[in-house]
Every structure is written in C-alpha cells, then in structure tokens.
Amino acid sequence: MSSPLELPGDERQPSPYTGYTRVHWEAAADSLLRAAWRWATPGSALLDLPGRPSRSGVRSDGLEGYARTFLAAGFRVAGAGGKDPFGWLERYAAGLAAGTRTPGRDDAESWPLVLDHHVQGQPMVESASVALGLRLTRPWLWDRLEPGVQDRAEEWLRGALRHTPAPNNWYLFPFTVAGFLESVGRGDAETARARERALELLDSWYLGEGWYSDGDGRAFDHYNGWALHLYPVLDAHLDGDAARSERYGARLRAHLESFGLFFGGDGAPLHFGRSLTYRFAAGAAVALGAVTGHTPLSPGASRRIVSGALRYFLDRGASGREGLLSLGWHGPHEATLQPYSGPASPYWASKAFVSLLAPGDHPLWTDTEEPAPSEGPDRVVALPGPGLLVHSTRADGIVRLHNHGCDHVRPHEGEAGVEDDPLYDRQAYSTRSGPTSAVNTADNHLCVEVGGVQSARRRIRPLGAGQGDGWGWAASWHRPVFPQGAPMVPGLRVESVTVVRGRYELRVHRVAGAPDGARLRQTGWATGPEEPVTSALHPVHGWDSADEVRAPQGTAFTRWALVPRLTADDAGGSGVYAALATLTAEEDPEPLPRTLTEVSVTADGFEARWAADGARTRITFRPLTVELLP
Template sequence: MNASAGDLLGLPPEDRTWSPYTGFTRAHWEAAADGMLDAAWKWATPGGARLDLPGPPSHSGVRSDGLEGYARTFLAAGFRVAGAGGEDPNGLLERYADGLGAGTRTPGRDDTESWPLILDHHVQGQPMVESASVALGLRLTRPWLWDRLAPDVQDRAEQWLRGALRHVPAGNNWYLFPYTVAGFLESVGRGDAETVRARERASELLEHWYRGDGWYADGDGRAFDHYNGWALHLYPLLDAHLAGDEKESAHHGARLREHLESFSLMFGGDGAPLHFGRSLTYRFAASAGVGLGAVTGHTPLAPGVSRRVVSGSLRYFLERGAVGNDGLLNLGWHGPHAATLQSYSGPASPYWASKAFVVLLAPAEHPLWVSPEEAAPSEGPDRVLSVPAAGFLVQSTGADGVVRLHNHGSDHVRPDEGESAADEDPHYARLAYSTVTGPTSAENTADNHLSVTVGGARSARRRIRPLGSGHGDGWGWAASWHLPVFPAGPSTVPGLRVESVTVARGRHELRVHRVLGAPDGARAELTGWATAPGGPVRSLLRGLHGWEAPEEVRAPLGTAFARWATVPRLGAEVTGTAVLVALASLTADPEAALPAGASDEVVDGVVDGVEVAGDTVTVRWAEDGARTRIAFGRATRPVPMTVDHGVTVDHG
C-alpha cells in the first residue's frame, strides 16, 4: 500500500489473515469513505450546497460541478451511514441536510449556494445526472435525514428533483436518473402519475437495450462498457432491493448474475479493471456491480471472491496515485491523465467512484466480510471466454493475472450518426484492451488497430459489426467487420471494407484480417500493444502471412499506464482482396519468453505452420499440433464466418 494514500485516508493496518490477497477489510472501506469525504468537504460553500473542488471546470460550468461535488459525495455518505445503521460519528448527514436546504432555496439563481435547475440534456443536462445521487442519498438515509427535515425543505427538494421527471434525458443510461428520482419520491409517499410514467419509460427502454448474456447496450447503438455495472444494472436492482420488491429483484438480479459470469473475469490479478470505454476516471466504480451482487445475493461468485475483486480494485487505485496529496480523487487513471477524460469531466467527476461503497450495505456479519478472501477469476487457470451479445472475447492468463478484451462488437456510434474519422474514440475503436495497457493518444500512432492508407490518409475504425464468436476448451474467437473511414478526402472508398478475426489461446492472439476492395496503391498496417520500453509488460507482433518485416513506432504521449510508449507495427501493400495473418502477444510474466521471428516466417515454439488457400486460413500450433481453421464468408457482402479449432467447432 502506498503509505501516503493510507495515511491521508487514515486506513487501519492490513489484515492478511482474512484478506490474504488485499489486506483490506470492511474497516478499510469505512476509513476510505471517511477520508475521501473529509477531504472533499474542505471545499464546501458556507451553506454546504456545493463542493467546489479545485481544478478545471467541465463543459457544464463551475456551478454544475459544485452540485456534482455535493451529490456524488452524498452517495458515498449514504452508503457509509446506512451501512452503519445510522451511526454518523463525523456528522455527515447534518452537513448534507444543510446543503440540501441551501441548494434548493432559490434554485437557478446565480449565487454561491443555489443549485442549477434540471433542464433537457442538450440545454443544461448535468444536474439531471446528479439528481439521481441526491435521491439515492436521501433514500438510503431517510430515517436520519429526510424524515427530520422541515416540511418546507422537503417540498423544495421534491420540486427540484421533479425537474428530472419533466425534462428529456440523453438517450442512454440517463433515463435511469428520473427512474431513481421517482423511486425515491414514491418511497416517501410523494408518488403520482408523473413518477409512475418516469419509471415505466425507463423500464421499457431498459428492456429494449438488453442484448443478452447479462449485457445492456448503453442506448440504441452498440456501446457496451463499464456503464453496465455502475448504472444499467446498479440503479434498477438497488431500487428493487431498497424497496423490498422481490419480483423486480429477481428479474434484475438474474441479469446481474449472468453479467458477472463474464464481467468478473475482467479484473486483473492486481485488481485493475479493464481500461476500456468512457468515464474511466470513475476508477473503482467499476466494481460496483460485483459489490451489489454480493449485497443482494445475485452473484455467481463466492463471498470471498467478491471481496477480493472489489477490495483489489480499491487498493489498486489507492496505491497508484488516484488520491492526491490533498486527499482528493484526481482526474485520470493512476494519477492525473488528460487523455482518459471527456469534456463532461469536472473536478468532482471522479466521485462517481462512490458507487463502489455499495458494499457497505452488507453489515459486518455478512458473508462478504467474514469469509476469507479467495482468488479472483483471473488468478486461476488461463481462460478464454466469448460474450456473443457484446461481441467480446475475454482472455486471461493466470501466470501474470493479465486480462485482455478483444473488441469485435462495442463502439460509441449512435444508430443515427454517420461514421466520421474525426470522431474516432480511442477507448472504443481499438481491436483490443487490457488491464495493464491503455490506448495511445489520438495524436500518436494508434495501438491495436488495422488501418488502410489511401492517398496518404490513414483510416479509422468507427462502427463495428460483429460476425460471430465462440469458445472451447482453452481457446476462443470473435470476428467483426468495419468500413474504413478517412479523415481527409472522401470519407470512404467504394467497395473497401475490412473483416477481422481474433483467435486467443494462452497468452497468444492470432489476428487474421481480410481486406476487400483495396484500390491500387493502398497500404494496410496492423499495430500491437503499446508498452513502456524495458518495463515489466511486454508485447510482440509478428507477421505469419502477407506482412512485411515488423517495425517499432514511438508514442511520445504514452498511455494511462506508461508516460512514453512504443508500438509494434506491420505493413503490407494491398490491392483488391488480401488475407493477412499475424501473431500477437502481451505478457507481464517475467518467465515468459516472447518468441522471435521475422515477418512471413514461422514463429518457432508457437506456430509451426500457416496455410492460406483462397479465403480459408489454417494455422497449426506447435505446442500440441492443434489446428485452427478460419473460413471467411462470401466476398460480395459480409456474412458470419466459421472458425474451427482441433475437434471443437463453433459457428458464428
């Protein structure tokens, strides 16, 4: 543990008897919440309505950011006090009660205390996001805060909150904010037709966005990311749990259980969640779904495994600079990191991490806290798991605890949105992500990317269309296609498309691409994992068929994990249809020998044969002689492909 973080937050000594992996107990979670709240409240306005934390404002402005500071820390305080049965030794609830009264006295006024009004998402939307945290905080602490408020303060709070029911949310998880507000109002006897309709509308959309395998799309497109755990599962199941609604708990709980079958594998052996998707500055909020599953009992994980995952995630960030010398969560990943942020990120945004403190709703005698920690899923045998609904292929290796996510299905492109290279998002567009690497900056060479260069313009990957996935014993695959889009000249080239397949086995990745409709003079490039030279994490990329000799390119802006990085790259001239085969590998195992080999040669010790016959690729693995056969579909239009391995056959 980083001594400064432990000292700043007042963490107790480690307990390696009950928590042999992390040393963290329930007392560590309580102390972390207390320390973070104490540091944040030093920046409160005199009336306590806003916590104006230091730092550059979000695009919503300083007043909205101050409300965000109040609301998101209130959520942590709510879990802390409710989990302690109302005990509040630090007097948190009195401060939040005062702030509620001050913020709702003259909402919309431009002064020190008044909260901004909740309006449509495209006008002034951020307060709607924060209304859900205010409502949850009030619901969690009702006996000790809401029930003791003066009637006029209750009325003012209700009137402000109802703004979330009367305005238009963004077309994604935002619909769960009025859902949560309505749930609170109904729980205190203030429900009506307006609250009923808000909840019905959100429930209808949630059903529409459910894609299977425990995964929701965040809206009408194909955005699958951490919003599943910290929003799309959390709000409805927590609402049902607090209401004692067994029917709704069973419905949402079954989906969370299925979600955790795959998502629990997406935490590394060091506790890190996957660095993938937006809002990554929320950090250990990624474990909220795991914690909620343990609290409600809707989880496939043993209590000791759940605690190892959630405490591992908290510890991971605390010992890597997420808390600054002022005790505040900073904007970034390990420490400050601008490329991790979005325009809506403000100084208090990292306190969405408060959702992880849902674990405190499990009392001290709960199995989550009294069962000894057990190994996380990524710390066991090597695993490869396909998630067809999301187009994911998850690959973990027990020797180093590294988890890799091969992305053949999640993008951040709305159905009504055109594909523009200018809007390429490094946190969705890349072929692969992991728990030990981050994507390179948009200003540097893209890692884990297949591009086509035409007329000097290098293509981007935007909308991702799945072509199938599957897994067997120790191996798995996923495939997709995309239209290369260009930042200069015509945005697309007629007839040009790329089909991509990843086959994972052990720590190795077979990357096969078919480029179709390439014009004369086009060039394909494939990059691998971005790592720090000489660091403990190493990557390899070697051509097996069709590629020229490998090279190494620099990424001076680095990643969230490395201040300065290098990226392996392969290139090839392509015209018409070309099938390209490469071997990639990522490891943090010091005992692992990354094989050497030149482009178009067999890589000794891993692959001892590659045959490309038309649109069929057959690879023979050196370890056991197993064969992987990839058969692309017809060239005239994208169709699901077939991937066979050994005696196991999976059809897309």
C-alpha cells in the first residue's frame, strides 16, 4: 500500500535502503500537519480529529491534537532555522491565545485545565508537548506573543507543576514544562523542584545497560526511548548543559547499544509494550543520539533505522486515505490500543521528527545509508537488568525479543487482580508478529490448567541472562495465577529458560507444585496468511500432543491467526518440559525435529546436543546455570 502523503520520489544513491532523505522527512511532517489541520476549530486551539474518543473526553482529545502536532511543527521549523513556508507557527500562536483565554470553560476553544492524573490527567501529558514546541520555536513564536498571552500560557502550563503526575514517566512532563519556563526567564523555586524531583526519580529507575523501568515496577518498553531518554537528553542539549548532557547522554548511548537491534530488516520496530500506536516515534531515541552525538551507531545506520521505521508505517497504510495517522499499527487495530488512546494519540509519532534538528549538512543526512544492526550478521544481545533477550537473523531480517523480566504489574498491585496484558506478559515478541488479543488463545505462553481454568503470567521475576558466541539465554520464574475467581494453588511455581541460537528458541520450564490432574499448555508464535512467515513449535520433552489453535481476532499483522500448541495431559507434581520454537521468513526452513539430539532430562536439569555442530546446551535449575559446551 502506498502512502497518501505528498512525498518526493526516492533518492536511492544517498539512501540505498529506504530512499528517504531529509527532504522526505520535511515533506512527511508538512503532509501530516496539513491533514490534521483540516480538523481545527475556528480559533485554532483544538484539533478535533475524527474517531472514537479516549476516556479523557473530546475536549482533551482536541488539545492532544493541537499539542502533538505542535511537536512536529516545532521540530520542522526549528530544524529549518525558522523558515516556515506553510505558516504553521501562525496557527499555533493563534491556538495558544485562544486556548488559554478561559481555560476550563466549556466553549469552542478553551483548553481543559491541567489537574491530577487521576482526576483529569491527559492535559498534563499535552502540556509537555506545548512547552517543548514553544521552546523549540521561541524566536519565531513565543518572543512575538503579546505579554498577556505569555502570562496566560505560563499560568496554564504551571498546572503541570502544581498537580500530581502518574507514578512513571509522567514526572518528565512537569520537568519539560519547567525547563521551558526557565529558558524564557520565568523560573523559580517551583520550576526548580519539578526538575529536581523528576531527575531524582529517573536516577532511581535506572537499572544499567541504558534501560530505565517506567516507574517503580518492572515495565521496560518503547517508553525508554520516546520518553525516559528523550526528555532529559533533549533538555540538556537545548540548555547547552555539558554536565547533564554527558550524564544522561551516556545512558542514551548505552541504551542504543541494544536498542539499535530493536528494528527489523524491513524497518519495523519490535511490537512490544503499550502505546504502540505511536509507531515511528520508536526511532526518536536513535535520531536524538545522532543529533547530540550520544550514540554508538554510525550516521548512516542511524538514518537507516529512523527512515526505515517511518517508511515501514507509511507504506503499510498508517496514515490512511486522508493522511491522518490511524489508531493502530499498520492501519486501524483495536487490540493495539489502550483506553487512554484517542484520535490524536498517534501523533506522539511526531517525536521522531527530532531528527530534523540535525541540519542539512549533518552526517545524519549526508552520509550514505548503512545496514541496520539487524541486517548484519546474526546477533544475540542479553540484557540482565531488564531481563530481556534479543536476537536477529540476517536471512529474514526478523528480530525477536524474549521476555524474562518485564511486566506491567505495579508494586502495590496483587497479581491475581491484574488483568491479562498481552503487550507485556507473553514470553516472546517480534518485528513480524504481534500478540493475540486477550480474548483469544494466548501466543508464546505457558499456562497451568487446573479444573479447566488456565493460569496467567503476571509478575515476572528475572533469574539472569547471558550471551556467548552466537547464542544467548535468559531465565525467570513466575507464580501462575488464576483469573475468573479461581483459587491460587499454594506452592505452584514455574521456572523458565530460553536459549537462542540463530532462528531456534529452546524453551525449557521446570514446573513445581502442580496439583494432581493439572494440564500444561505451551504455545508458539501466532501467524496468519497475510504475513509470509512460518511458525513452528516442536515437543522436545514432557509433552503428550501437538495441535494448532485459531485466533480469529488475529494480530496487528494479520486479521486471522493460527497458534501452535503443545499439551501435557497429566502434569501433577514437578517436572521439566522442553520445546523448540521458531519464527522465520526463510524459504523451506529445516524441520525442527532434526535440530536437537541426545536429549537428557533430570528433576532439576536438561541437556541436549545441537545436530548442526554437535554443541551441547546444559541447563541446571538449582542453582541456575546455562551452558553451551563443545
């Protein structure tokens, strides 16, 4: 599907992989803005895009349309040194004046007030985008406003400093508002405290290897790039603060060491975590690293990643027939969304246009595109901090993530009361497949079935991760919980290890304390007729039968899917269960039954030989050790 946006023809000499240059990025920004502004109110304060409203309501959604598109306009105009051929800033200046005239009033233009996150939270998110847009365009917008409009805007923005954010990346919204106010000479003790508090929390959430948890729990996803790294590093860059830039820039550099691998050979980001409707915002951290110099990636590889992600979505219909970004992944997709998503939510994708802060003569734009990390030799990256294992295969460009440490359970929540979250609780995710919906059979999941009720995986406790030459592993344990009011099973515990070599995934589980008559079910990757990929799941030890289960609601990649499944019929007590899984786009892949030989299993261990080279994988659960032996 071609994009309805008005883009120039491909430039394959400088950009042999994507055909996109800086000119394409400017044109994409202008086209997205042009489409969105057709839905502005007469006074330009709200952009009421068509679609189902978010839980915050239509007025908040209209502010979201203004604020998030302002980000794209801000990067576009600031990157062009103030040149604004389509007069975007005049519209945003008029909207700012109209929206802040009588905040909270129920009329055609007034912005909602910024209140506590549990009362009326969404405007706090949007206040950061308004503040960042104003900061980026200060000489051409803010400095030309009447003093009264400036005062009204400040008063509205200060709502973010005086109310309580959500206990996660939201603390960076008042941080960003305060940064703008200080940059225009309106700082005080209130702005200083907002910035100090955000950085205190950010430091407490840092686990190393460039990864932050999104709050006090164990949520690791794309918010690392488009929020937790973006705001502090960009703030320090705009401030010219060398010390802060080095501190938080070093973390961004470490993050990109692994995150650069999170994009497939087709440009797709890993389909993992919430807010995936922000789509090519996933490339924002890569672009920011190139702009600030805090990156291990070459300029050519950085452009390949960010332009690849932009083109991936535009070519697959993300902007729809009218040029508006839809709520979904490729196109509209309800299961990808969260209740806070409204018609303008996808425009957080505007963060990717931070790339335009690199001028036309910057190496990000002048160097020839180079392969992305996933297009080089097969790679495996183990991340013990977040408990993730990532591996890519050059033959098909697929990147796969194995989750042994990320969940979306907050510290104060009990496990049994937390709803199923397919975007966090599955064992594996990829750039070519998405999870099945919560009402279909769960893909990439091990469940214990007791009395006909299947368990869920909620809080995930990492046990370690590591890598060697061409292989890697990650391990975790969880306590199976039973929804629908079913009782917990005392002492029930599942310890899980994933070992990867090339496209092969060895999944080994030690189940302890299962009641008599319990069943186990292990599922693999969900695939369908609309994606030319193959999913296979082979029983190695402990399983009684294999079949396929239909997922009629499909995934973000296919309208209808099949999920391979293994079943152990009488799994009472304790035991070790092993399976071999694969997701590949290779033609005629080697059948999985020929992959492993000489399988040996004990009560606390597993060992098998790889047929291709004779190497042996040995897993011992107590104490946990994972080895690849010659």
